[in-house]
């Protein structure tokens with residue numbers, strides 16, 4: 001099937017990004033997928049089960065926002081649901097990149113979000129990088145798992161799976177993937193050296209006003225990152241974090257106890 005939308009430039013950029021994610025080791029074997037929303041509204045995407053280093057423009061497929069395949073001789077990526085979920089919820093987004101880069105995916109497997117205020121570049125461009133609960137890859141569960149974050153984050157760790165980033169165009173989405181993996185690598189090193197030290201509220205506020213003045217970009221709409229512990233404005237002060245698993249265990253335990261209690265009351 002011939003492509004309906006002849007956006008040559010986007011096709012070439014999409015292929016180039018596939019090559020880069022393969023070269024950088026952000027994916028292995030046939031992992032990962034990339035898509036873009038063309039000016040016509042059609043979504044151009046990688047097909048399923050192909051090594052991203054081998055992708056050519058002729059392999060790409062087109063689908064509509066409902067996931068109906070419009071062109072391409074191969075099947076669309078099995079993660080199309082997640083891509084379409086992002087496009088439907090974010091009219092400002094025109095590209096999605098999904099990879100399994102080793103450091104960021106390590107954090108996703110350890111269920112540790114990259115949510116501290118550590119790097120000015122990351123704070124300004126991404127804010128906190130949240131962790132979505134585990135969802136079975138290739139199912140609509142993945143879209144559901146990122147629903148709480150999709151509007152306020154442009155990069156999300158997918159528990160025990162990988163990372164998804166998105167942006168105004170293909171390069172923007174791809175650079176965010178580079179940024180997430182680079183940040184995860186540095187945080188890993190910092191943790192080996194005794195732990196990274198987050199910025200203070202004043203330091204983050206100074207960044208915000210510079211970002212607004214110089215670039216007209218205000219990151220306060222993004223998920224707030226965690227400040228230096230105990231500092232004024234520390235959004236972690238006096239609280240503690242629970243993992244999704246710990247939270248579920250506690251809820252289940254409370255449910256069991258309540259049901260035992262109500263059984264006893266009935267007797």
Ligand code: 13P
Nearest residue numbers: 031032033048049077078
């Ligand atoms: P596809 O080959 O279907 O795009 O899936 C790869 C992948 O990474 C699934 O998460």
